[in-house]
Amino acid sequence: xxxxxxxxxxxxxxxxxxxxxxxxxxxxxxxxxxxxxxxxxxxxxxxxxxxxxxxxxxxxxxxxxxxxxxxxxxxxxxxxxxxxxxxxxxxxxxxxxxxxxxxxxxxxxxxxxxxxxxxxxxxxxxxxxxxxxxxxxxxxxxxxxxxxxxxxxxxxxxxxxxxxxxxxxxxxxxxxxxxxxxxxxxxxxxxxxxxxxxxxxxxxxxxxxxxxxxxxxxxxxxxxxxxxxxxxxxxxxxxxxxxxxxxxxxxxxxxxxxxxxxxxxxxxxxxxxxxxxxxxxxxxxxxxxxxxxxxxxxxxxxxxxxxxxxxxxxxxxxxxxxxxxxxxxxxxxxxxxxxxxxxxxxxxxxxxxxxxxxxxxxxxxxxxxxxxxxxxxxxxxxxxxxxxxxxxxxxxxxxxxxxxxxxxxxxxxxxxxxxxxxxxxxxxxxxxxxxxxxx
Ligand SMILES: [Zn+2]
Ligand SMILES: [Zn+2]
Numbered sequence: 084x085x086x087x088x089x090x091x092x093x094x095x096x097x098x099x100x101x102x103x104x105x106x107x108x109x110x111x112x113x114x115x116x117x118x119x120x121x122x123x124x125x126x127x128x129x130x131x132x133x134x135x136x137x138x139x140x141x142x143x144x145x146x147x148x149x150x151x152x153x154x155x156x157x158x159x160x161x162x163x164x165x166x167x168x169x170x171x172x173x174x175x176x177x178x179x180x181x182x183x184x185x186x187x188x189x190x191x192x193x194x195x196x197x198x199x200x201x202x203x204x205x206x207x208x209x210x211x212x213x214x215x216x217x218x219x220x221x222x223x224x225x226x227x228x229x230x231x232x233x234x235x236x237x238x239x240x241x242x243x244x245x246x247x248x249x250x251x252x253x254x255x256x257x258x259x260x261x262x263x264x265x266x267x268x269x270x271x272x273x274x275x276x277x278x279x280x281x282x283x284x285x286x287x288x289x290x291x292x293x294x295x296x297x298x299x300x301x302x303x304x305x306x307x308x309x310x311x312x313x314x315x316x317x318x319x320x321x322x323x324x325x326x327x328x329x330x331x332x333x334x335x336x337x338x339x340x341x342x343x344x345x346x347x348x349x350x351x352x353x354x355x356x357x358x359x360x361x362x363x364x365x366x367x368x369x370x371x372x373x374x375x376x377x378x379x380x381x382x383x384x385x386x387x388x389x390x391x392x393x394x395x396x397x398x399x400x401x402x403x404x405x406x407x408x409x410x411x412x413x414x415x416x417x418x419x420x421x422x423x424x425x426x427x428x429x430x431x432x433x434x435x436x437x438x439x440x441x442x443x444x445x446x447x448x449x450x451x452x453x454x455x456x457x458x459x460x461x462x463x464x465x466x467x468x469x470x471x472x473x474x475x476x477x478x479x480x481x482x483x484x485x486x487x488x489x490x491x492x493x494x495x496x497x498x499x500x501x502x503x504x505x506x507x508x509x510x511x512x513x514x515x516x517x518x519x520x521x522x
Contacts, residue, residue, distance in 0.1 A: 101392050108215030109522045111438040111515060114245070114265035118238045118514045122507055125237055129510075132156070133230040133502050136202045140219045142212055144266075146171045149191045149229070153254050156233050160240050162252065165275070174276050175252040177240070182248025185517050186282035186465055188457060189232035190225040190258035198375035199496035200223065214429060222498045223259065224287035224474060230502075231285065231472075231509025238514040239400030244519035249441045251279045253460075261306070263418040264459035273463055281520045282347025282467035284457045285509055290473025291443075291480050292504035295512045297470045299429035305351070305388050306418035306454035307380040308500030311336070311399055314409045327408045329374035331364050336376065336402045337361065345396030348387050353450075355381040356391060381452060383421050400458070425466035428520075432468045435519045436512060447471070455485050468516065474500025 121127075141149050150173050154164045162175035171191065197218035198206045208219045214275070222383070236252055253272075257263035276400045290296060315329035337358045349353050356378060363374035382388040382396070392415055436444035461467050473480075474491060483490045491497035 084384075088296070109336050109435065109515070110458055111435055113391055114515060114518055115439050115511055117242060118511050120261045121238045122234065122510060123239050126503065126507065129230045129234050129376070129506055130502060132233060133226055134508060136226040136229055137204055137205055137221050138208070140206050140208055140221045142195055142210060142219055143192040143260045143263060144170045144275070145210065146191035149252045150254060151258075153189075153191075153229060153233065155382050157236060157252065160236055162250070168272060168275075169256060169263060169270045171256040172263065172270075172337060173254045173255075174267075174272070175236070175250075176235075177250040177252075178278065179243055179249070182228050182246070182521055183276065183280035184249035184251055184361070185280035185520060186251045186253055186460060186467075187232060187405055187513060187517060188253045188255060188282065188284040188460065189228040190263070191229070191254050192223045192225060192257050192259050192263065194223060194259055194494060196220050196222060196494075197496055200499040208472075216317055220496065221495060223493045224498070224500050224505075225258065227287045227474065227500050227502070227505050227509065228285060229254070231513060232307060235513040235517065236509035238501070238510060239517060242514070242518065246518050248521040255456075258456055258473075261454060261456040264456040268459055274521055278463070279465050282433075282460055282465040283513060283516050284467070284469045285513060286417060286455070286469070287474040287505050287509070288471050289475065289490055289501050290445075290471065291475055291477040292473050292501050293440070293477065293508050294443040294473040295423075295440050295470060295508065296445050296446055296447050296472070297429060297433050297436060297468065299424050300425050300452045301340075301383045301421055301425040302447070303413060303419065303422040303450060303455045303458070304381045304383055304408070304452050305385070305421045307392070308389070308416040308418060309376075309378045309380060310414045310416065310520035311378075312412040313374045313403060314411065315370070315374070315406070316408075318370045320368035323370065325335075326370040327406055328370050329372065330370070332402050332406050332408060332411075333361050333363055333374035333376055335405070336399060339402065340395055340398045347394050348390050352387045353381075353383045354387050354391050355379075356395065380415075383450060385421075414520060419456050420458040420462060421450075421463060422455050422458045422469045424468050426504050429468050430464050432470070432516045433517060435515050436470075439511065439515055440508075447467070451473045468514075470512065472505060472512060473489045474505045476501045476504075
């Protein structure tokens with residue numbers, strides 16, 4: 084049976100008691116119309132929440148006020164809220180009969196940088212970060228995600244008679260340090276709240292507001308850092324026989340490690356090793372006693388990642404051996420793991436996005452090089468779709484394309500998504516994606 088949009092809108096407007104109807108499959112047009120009716124009434128509140136969050140940004144694991152604001156909203160909607168999961172994270176659960184459980188994630192954190200957008204609601208907030216005073220700015224758009232997260236929760240509560248199952252709304256701390264999702268999982272997320280059957284997350288980015296972008300399979304990269312110290316023996320520059328030269332080792336390693344990429348991994352597989360920093364010595368006539376190299380390692384596939392890490396370790400040891408030097412100190416600092424979208428769930432969700440947004444539902448052709456820790460929930464066993472929404476005024480985007488002037492991207496001090504169309508699209512897309520698996 085199909086529910087017509089007029090029926091749902093009427094039910095919502097009258098705030099009537101639950102209708103016994105239970106729709107399958109999802110009537111996308113009717114549901115979108117109902118979500119829009121809800122947004123028409125409720126957007127001013129979401130806008131006020133967005134601007135409040137924007138003007139009071141907090142850094143990773145400091146998001147106490149931000150989490151409290153979201154907790155208050157979710158409690159008012161009837162969710163059971165658990166705070167301080169993974170330090171500052173929160174989990175809000177709403178049970179609505181027998182059915183699958185669905186995780187919906189937002190991030191809570193902002194970035195340690197100054198906002199330069201000149202917007203009337205621009206952030207002037209400051210805090211202490213690593214012992215230094217710094218400005219704080221939601222320049223990644225996590226405030227848009229929080230407003231859309233609350234908006235989707237409101238829409239799903241209003242449409243409660245149209246779906247069955249459990250909502251697991253997760254607000255995670257410290258995404259920017261790619262450690263907040265893991266902190267929640269290490270704090271017993273799966274043991275305490277169960278393993279959701281499906282998961283969704285969204286990110287606002289440099290696209291036209293009103294657009295939704297999706298891709299099955301790999302979406303973002305594995306990102307690891309390396310820090311390598313070659314331990315040599317210092318001596319006068321004229322007496323190399325008295326030294327073990329760490330500059331030579333640094334140079335040799337930097338060149339040789341690229342053969343791990345060109346000769347050891349499958350040439351068709353994505354993999355990058357970049358040595359971006361070499362530090363050694365202070366003068367031309369002194370052979371220093373050590374050199375320190377720092378780099379980044381990017382991959383999509385876990386097997387390729389293992390192969391590259393093994394190759395880096397072996398090359399570092401062999402380089403020291405060749406010089407008769409002691410073993411080097413190598414630290415691989417794991418960063419975000421690749422987000423891999425579930426193929427079947429993406430196909431199912433993309434069908435709804437196409438029906439709802441037409442040509443503004445856009446398939447992403449290739450994975451990006453950025454990293455994101457939502458992958459921790461996927462690796463934990465939650466088949467998921469992580470999708471994007473555009474944040475720019477389509478007219479501004481068109482002008483930028485004509486003039487060739489680049490628009491500010493996420494993490495730019497000028498990044499300024501247009502609130503209403505971005506948040507509304509986020510609410511629509513998220514609500515439809517969730518209802519599609521619960522109807
Ligand atoms: Zn970011
Ligand atoms: Zn972000």
